[in-house]
Amino acid sequence: MAMLRHAAGSMKYFVNVNSRCTRNCSASTETFSDIPSPQGIWPVIGHAHLFGPTGPYKAERLTEAxxxxxxxxxxxxxxxxxxxxxVVTVDADDTRTMFRHEGRHPFRPSFPAVQRYRQKRFGSMGIVPxxxxxxYKFRAAILPLLHPRVVxxxxxxxxxxxxxxxxxxxxxxxxxxxxxxxxxxxxxMKFSIEAISVTVPGVQFSSLAAQSIREQDTQNIMNASTDFMEGLYGTLIGLPLWKLYRTRSYRKLESSHEVIYKVLESRLQGMKCRYMDSPEQIASAHPFLAAIFNNPTLEWKDIVMLGMETFLGGIDATLVYAFNSVTSLDEKYFVEPLKYLPERWLRESSTSKGHPFASLPFGYGPRMCPxxxxxEQEMVIxxxxxxxKYHLESADHTPKPVGMVYRMNRVPDRPINLCFRNRRV
Ligand code: HEM
Known part of the structure; x- marks a missing residue:
């Protein structure tokens, strides 16, 4: 696991790492200024040129970079x-030290464009940015999501x-x-939309229905989710031109929020009315909604914002600087890391060398994925x-390895084509 953190959040961490570290790199790294960095810091853009058209790396291939x-x-x-x-570290021991010293309010690089738009339009910022x-206030409000009884x-x-x-x-x-x-x-993605709609807004969408009877809202949500990720990424990398004018990426952020807001707000209103009429019934069938409706620290605008974040998080997992991909492919932590060996995740497996911080797909600590x-429940079921019902095979005659590219979260670098063979035939 490697983590990038803005210096303000990392300084303390590095002091801690260095005072304990026995490995070559960090032992020789006494202060923040001693940490090595690539040559050539350009004015204004810093190291961004490394990921530009003439640079050696591609922003979407961050893992390889x-x-x-x-x-x-x-x-x-x-x-x-x-x-x-x-700061980047690709050492699982450092990752452990960092997470263990994050404190009560772990700092995450914010998404300034999202912050500005949400505050201006909705008067509430939510959790992710x-x-x-x-x-902390918003995070505490959605904690019921991690309660096994609620799930x-x-x-x-x-x-x-x-x-x-x-x-x-x-x-x-x-x-x-x-x-x-x-x-x-x-x-x-259609499955994800329908599955998360059970929790938020509590009214199930029909994304998996035949096209002729599918709600138009489903297609709008799929487009909005893609636009949201692209808008987030586009306003985060490169020069912050969105501060000067409404760039294409900024407009994607705006339009995706508007679509999701429109789809969710009315349904959440309906659920709130049902909750007022019969709180016990809603608390038992919709415990997460009941918890946020019943939270005295939240105003309606906050509830809708939390609903939007949970809904979007459920479709397309966010937050940008985690590189599980690097330590997950390191032979120091995994035997034959490039091979598909699902048994490596069994407790008694000999194919994992067992570092608990080498693969943290959901993060760790107070900011771990709520x-x-x-x-996990959705995926296992x-x-x-x-x-x-089906036996799955690759539909490609000569299957090539699947790589990953960054679109805020990581996605396969090519379409995955599967053959569903009916087991009962
Ligand atoms: C396979 C599915 C998912 C993966 C791999 C995933 C992964 C992650 C990761 C790595 C983080 C960042 C943790 C950190 O900063 O330390 C995160 C944060 C978050 N996730 Fe997920 N997630 C998934 C599904 C979901 C679902 C279903 C929801 C909503 C119900 C959700 C809502 C959120 C939210 C709101 C945050 C921000 C938490 C905060 O900043 O305090 N995620 N997720």
Whole structure:
């Protein structure tokens, strides 16, 4: 696991790391200024030229860039990006030290364009772009999401959505008379929308229905989710021109928020009315909504914002500077890291060398993903339902390895085409 942090959040961490570290790199790194960094800091853009058209790296191939830089500079190095120093470590021990010293309000690089737009338009910022006390208030409000009892309350409806996905796959197979489904990620996104809608807004969407009866809202949400990620990424990298005028990326942030707001606000209003009429019934079927409706520290604008963040987090996992990808591919931590060996995750497996901080897909500590349990439940139930009916194979005759590119989160670098063979035939 490697982590990039703005210097303000990292200084303390490095003092801590260095005072304990026995490894070559950090032992020789006494102060922040001793941390190595690539040559050539340009005015204003710092190291961003390394990721520009003439630079050696591509922003979307950040994992490869970090691997290459760590080979040249050692496992801890710094970069100057967006006007701030950021520190990268690709050592799982450092990752542990960093997470353990994050304190009560872990700092995350903020998303200034999102902050500005949300404050101006909705008067509330939410969790992801926030820091300090404001972040803490919202974070505390969505903590029920991590409660096993709350997550379990959605299990039956997650099973229903998963079996609707199986029917949807069968419908596509019948329509095309082919067992091959190309670009399965698009279909999985429909599953994600329907699955998260069970929790927020509590009214299930029909993304997995046949196109003729599918709500237009579903397509709008899929487009808005893609626009949101692109807008987030586009306003984060490069020069902050959005401060001067409404750039294309900034407009994508605006339009995606407007769509999600429109779709969710009215449904949340409906659920709030139902909650006022019969609080016990809603608390048992919709424990997360009941918890935020019942929270005296939240105004309606905050509730809608939290609903929007949970909904978007449920479709497309955010937050940008985590490089699980680097330590997850390190032979120091995993035997044959490039091989698909699912048994490595079994406790007694000999293919994992067992560093608990070498792979943290959901983060760790007070800022860890609040949707982890919900996401794991959705995924396990979906896999069980799909594998009960189908045997899965790659639909490509000579399957090439799948790489990852950054679109805020990491996505496959090519469409995944799968063959669904019915086990019962
Ligand atoms: C496979 C699915 C998911 C993955 C891999 C994932 C991963 C992550 C990671 C790595 C973080 C950043 C942790 C950190 O900064 O230390 C995060 C934060 C977050 N996730 Fe997820 N997530 C997933 C699903 C979800 C779901 C289903 C929801 C909503 C129900 C959600 C909502 C959030 C929110 C709101 C944050 C911001 C937390 C904060 O800043 O305090 N995520 N997620």
């Amino acid at each position: 970090v691997m290459d830089l760590s080979r040249q500079l050692g496992p801890v190095f710094k970069l100057r990006l967006s006007g701030a120093d950021s 926030g820091n300090g006390e404001e972040w 379990k309350a959605y299990a039956d409806r997650h099973t229903q959505v998963a079996s609707r996905f199986v029917d949807y796959i069968q419908m596509k197979i019948n329509e095309t008379s082919s067992e091959t489904i190309n670009d399965i990620c698009q279909d999985l 949707g982890q349990r919900l996401a 979906l896999l069980a339902e799909v594998l009960r």
